[in-house]
Each structure stands twice: as C-alpha cells, then as structure tokens.
Amino acid sequence: MSKLTGGYSQRRPVLHGVSITVAPGEMVGLIGLNGAGKSTAIKHILGLMVPQDGEVRVAGVTLEENRDRFRSSTAYVPEQPSLFPNLTVKEHLQWTAMAYNIERNIAVARMDELARAFRMSEAMNALPDTLSKGMKQKVMLMNALLVSPPLLIIDEPFLGLDPLAIRGLLEALEEARAKGSAILLSSHILPALERRANRLVVLHRGRVIAEGSPREVKAQAGCADPDSTLDDAFEALVITAEGGQPLA
C-alpha cells in the first residue's frame, strides 16, 4: 500500500499516509500496540475497505484495475479460525485445492507435508468441533500454505499454537518465502519476528514510526546495546512517538 489514508469514517481516518511494501520472497512483520491500525491496514490490503487517499496494489494491480487478479493473489489467515462445521480437515484442504485448481498429485503430496509439519496427520479426518483452538488455527494456516499465493497475510498466527507448531509454522512460512511468496505477518510476539522477519513495519496511531530490518529498527529506536531486544526497541519507539511520555 502506498501513502494510504483510510479508516471507518471520512472525518476521522485511522491510517494516515501509510506505505507498506512486501516484495516477493520477503517476510515483513507488522507490529503496533492494540488499536495502532494493523487490522485496518490489512482490511485495506485485502480490498475490504476503500482508501480515502493513496492506493493498494497486489501483484501489480489495484482492485479497480483487475479485481480477479487482485483477489486471487492473496491468501489471508485471520486471527479467529473460521471453518466449515461439516468438513473434515482433509476435506477443507481438498476443497481449497479444487477452488485454486491445484493439480491432484501436487495437492496430495503438499497436504502430507503440511500434515507432518503441523503434526496434524492423526487429525486429518476430524471435524472442526472436535479440534482444539490451536488445531483449528493450524487448519487455517495449512489451507493458506497449500495455496501458496503471491501474497500471504497472517494475523497474529502464534497465539494458541504450541511451541512445536510455532516452529512448524515458521518453517513452512520460510519455505513459502523461499519459493517467492511475499508474507505479511501481524503479531505482538516480537521475538519470533525478530528472528524470522526480513523487515518490520512499526505502526503507531495509524502512522509508520519505524521501518527496516530488525537491526535497523533497533538502531532507529536508539537501542545501541547488542543485548537489547525488539521488545525494548518497540517500547522506546512508542515512548518517543508519544513525546517521551511514559506509557499509561
């Protein structure tokens, strides 16, 4: 998105001239306090909200220029899993494979790989109601990774996942990234982003207050100490943006 201003009312925009770029083969972490504007930015990128100013381009096109290309180039995993109650895990994946015209052999091999990566092999014939919260989230992630679209947007993927699932997810994302997917990850779990994201965008009150590699963001925050963490840097950036006031 480029110089985007937008929100829920014309009079009080939530985003003010926000630019976020995610290049193919790049994993970008979107971070910010509750209410900073992350979900609003994601809704604009998905074409669910109309910008007041600026534009969103996905795979080179705006929604108005090419609706099909814009929409089919993105897979989105929301924070709250939403699954079909009457479809098993495997049927969800088969349905996705069909909807996205993935060749049968490739889909079957990929489903096996994903089931192993997320330790879901034994749950493939289960219905959503019988799965734990984290397992439902895994099904959402497996569906998105099966499609492996040009742009993958994931909202707070780590909550509810056990440590091995987080590792499985990060490895699967790394693989998607290496194959050329652009990945935008919105999360409050900064250590995972610090280790894995190529770039970070820090949003505060609807504005980008820092951007760059984790190391660059720490430098922008004035965190010179090599032991300082991204959490330290984030706190320093927000305090500076608030004019030096301690956070309430």
Ligand SMILES: Nc1ncnc2c1ncn2[C@@H]1O[C@H](COP(=O)(O)OP(=O)(O)OP(=O)(O)O)[C@@H](O)[C@H]1O
């Ligand atoms: N449907 C809505 N109608 C009106 N205002 C909204 C709506 N959704 C969010 N907002 C407002 O927009 C601002 C940004 O909210 P947003 O959900 O984008 O934040 P966020 O960074 O995703 O926060 P969180 O980390 O809590 O998910 C907040 O001030 C919020 O109150």
